[in-house]
Amino acid sequence: MKEFYQGDIIKITDFKKQIFVIVSKNAFIKATGIFHICPVISGIQAGPLHIPVNGKKGESGTVICEQIKVIDPQARGCNRVDSLAYEDILNVSDAVQGIFEYD
Numbered sequence: 001m002k003e004f005y006q007g008d009i010i011k012i013t014d015f016k017k018q019i020f021v022i023v024s025k026n027a028f029i030k031a032t033g034i035f036h037i038c039p040v041i042s043g044i045q046a047g048p049l050h051i052p053v054n055g056k057k058g059e060s061g062t063v064i065c066e067q068i069k070v071i072d073p074q075a076r077g078c079n080r081v082d083s084l085a086y087e088d089i090l091n092v093s094d095a096v097q098g099i100f101e102y103d
Helices: 026-032 086-100
Strands: 008-012 015-022 035-041 050-054 060-064 069-071 078-083
Touching: 026 035, 050 086
Parallel strands: none
Antiparallel strands: 008 015, 008 078, 015 035, 035 060, 035 069, 050 060
């Protein structure tokens, strides 16, 4: 099985042109073999839950943090195409966590 990490930008076989960012913690990925993803879309305005990112290899767009999905990478055919810098991982993680915090 391929190893995936938080902040990896992936493509899924069923969504040839779409990219996604892995938002799950590495410990969760290692323990379960699955992970949570959010889509990365071009041309979307930045906002509290729409975080602009640039991958280390040039992939870019806006992470749509409210569109969290969980996937099994073996069942879905995932491939890593890029990864985020640590600062972008923190920004996306903060936005996702903010959705679930107690008021």
